[in-house]
Amino acid sequence: MTDAPGSRPLFGAADIRALADELGIRPTKTLGQNFVIDGNTIRRIVAAAKIDPDETVLEVGPGLGSLTLGLLDAAARVVAVEIDPVLAGRLPATVARWRPDAVGRFDLVLSDALKVTELPQEPSAVVANLPYNVAVPVVLHLLEHFPSLRHGLVMVQDEVADRLAAQPGSKVYGVPSVKAAWYGTMRKAGVIGMNVFWPAPKIHSGLVGFARTEPPATSATRREVFAVIDAAFAQRRKTLRAALSGWAGTGAEAERILHAAGVDPQARGEVLGVADFARIAEHKDSAAGAAETGAVR
Numbered sequence: 180m181t182d183a184p185g186s187r188p189l190f191g192a193a194d195i196r197a198l199a200d201e202l203g204i205r206p207t208k209t210l211g212q213n214f215v216i217d218g219n220t221i222r223r224i225v226a227a228a229k230i231d232p233d234e235t236v237l238e239v240g241p242g243l244g245s246l247t248l249g250l251l252d253a254a255a256r257v258v259a260v261e262i263d264p265v266l267a268g269r270l271p272a273t274v275a276r277w278r279p280d281a282v283g284r285f286d287l288v289l290s291d292a293l294k295v296t297e298l299p300q301e302p303s304a305v306v307a308n309l310p311y312n313v314a315v316p317v318v319l320h321l322l323e324h325f326p327s328l329r330h331g332l333v334m335v336q337d338e339v340a341d342r343l344a345a346q347p348g349s350k351v352y353g354v355p356s357v358k359a360a361w362y363g364t365m366r367k368a369g370v371i372g373m374n375v376f377w378p379a380p381k382i383h384s385g386l387v388g389f390a391r392t393e394p395p396a397t398s399a400t401r402r403e404v405f406a407v408i409d410a411a412f413a414q415r416r417k418t419l420r421a422a423l424s425g426w427a428g429t430g431a432e433a434e435r436i437l438h439a440a441g442v443d444p445q446a447r448g449e450v451l452g453v454a455d456f457a458r459i460a461e462h463k464d465s466a467a468g469a470a471e472t473g474a475v476r
C-alpha cells in the first residue's frame with residue numbers, strides 16, 4: 180500500500196500480515212474477521228463518515244487496528260469494542276506505535292458488542308467494519324442502548340446494506356429496514372470490492388450511512404412496534420390480515436386493528452413504513468388479545 184502524499188502513514192497490507200503472523204492469528208469466519216488492508220479504503224470510509232474533529236467515535240471490532248488508526252486522525256476520541264482477546268490485547272501497542280500522540284484519546288473495551296450497555300466515553304458517532312454475521316443485531320443494539328449516537332457509517336455485506344437502506348415497496352425491504360427506520364435514516368454510501376480485505380470475502384461489501392431521527396410519535400412502546408413488524412414479515416407473502424392474525428388473536432381482530440389504524444387489511448407488510456407499524460401497534464387491545472390466547476397478564 181502506498182500512502183497519499185501528505186497523509187499520515189496508515190498501517191498497510193504488509194504491516195497487517197506481519198502483525199497477524201506475530202500474533203499467530205488465523206482470521207475466523209465465526210467472528211467475521213476480514214481485515215481491511217488498503218489505505219485508500221480506510222480513507223474512503225473515514226471521509227464518508229463525516230466526523231467532526233471534536234467527536235467521540237465508537238468503533239465495533241477494531242481487529243488489527245487499520246480503521247482505528249484512520250479514525251484517530253479524524254476524531255477527538257475513539258472507543259473501540261472488540262470481542263477477541265488476542266486482537267484487543269495488541270491494540271494499545273499498535274496505537275502507541277503508529278499514533279503515539281493518540282494514546283490518551285483511545286479507549287478499548289474487551290466485550291461482545293451485542294452485550295455492551297456502558298462505555299467509558301459517550302460516543303456521538305459509530306464507524307465500523309462490522310462482523311457480517313451479527314451486523315444488523317449490532318446496529319440495532321447500539322442505536323437502542325446509546326442514544327448519544329447521532330450518526331454513523333458502517334460497512335456490512337452489500338446485500339445487508341441494501342436491506343438496511345431499503346424503502347417501503349422495494350423487493351429487499353424487510354425487518355432490518357423497518358427496525359432501522361425506527362432510529363433514523365439509512366442511506367447506501369457505496370460498494371467496496373473484495374480485494375481490499377485479508378482474507379478476501381466471497382461477496383462485495385456495502386457502506387451504509389446513518390443519521391438519527393426521532394421515532395414516530397406513538398403511545399405504543401418500541402417493543403410493541405417491533406412485535407408487529409416481526410409478525411408482519413414472518414409471513415411476508417401473506418396479507419396483513421392473515422400475517423397478523425396470530426399476533427392479534429384472530430383474523431377478525433387483526434382486521435379490526437388494521438381498519439382502526441387506517442391500513443388496508445389486504446395489503447402486505449412490505450408497503451408499510453415504520454409509522455404505519457406504530458399505528459397498528461397502538462390499536463391493539465391487549466385485553467382482547469390476551470383473552471383470545473388465554474394468556475394471563
Ligand SMILES: C[S@@+](CC[C@H](N)C(=O)[O-])C[C@H]1O[C@@H](n2cnc3c(N)ncnc32)[C@H](O)[C@@H]1O
Pocket residue numbers: 210211212213214215216239240241242243244245246247260261262263266290291292293308309310311313
Ligand atoms: C470485519 S472485521 C473488522 C476488523 C477491522 N476493523 C478492519 O476493518 O480491518 C470484524 C471485527 O469484529 C470483531 N468482532 C466479531 N464479533 C464481535 C462482537 N460480537 N463484538 C465485538 N467485536 C466483534 C472481530 O474479532 C473482528 O476484529
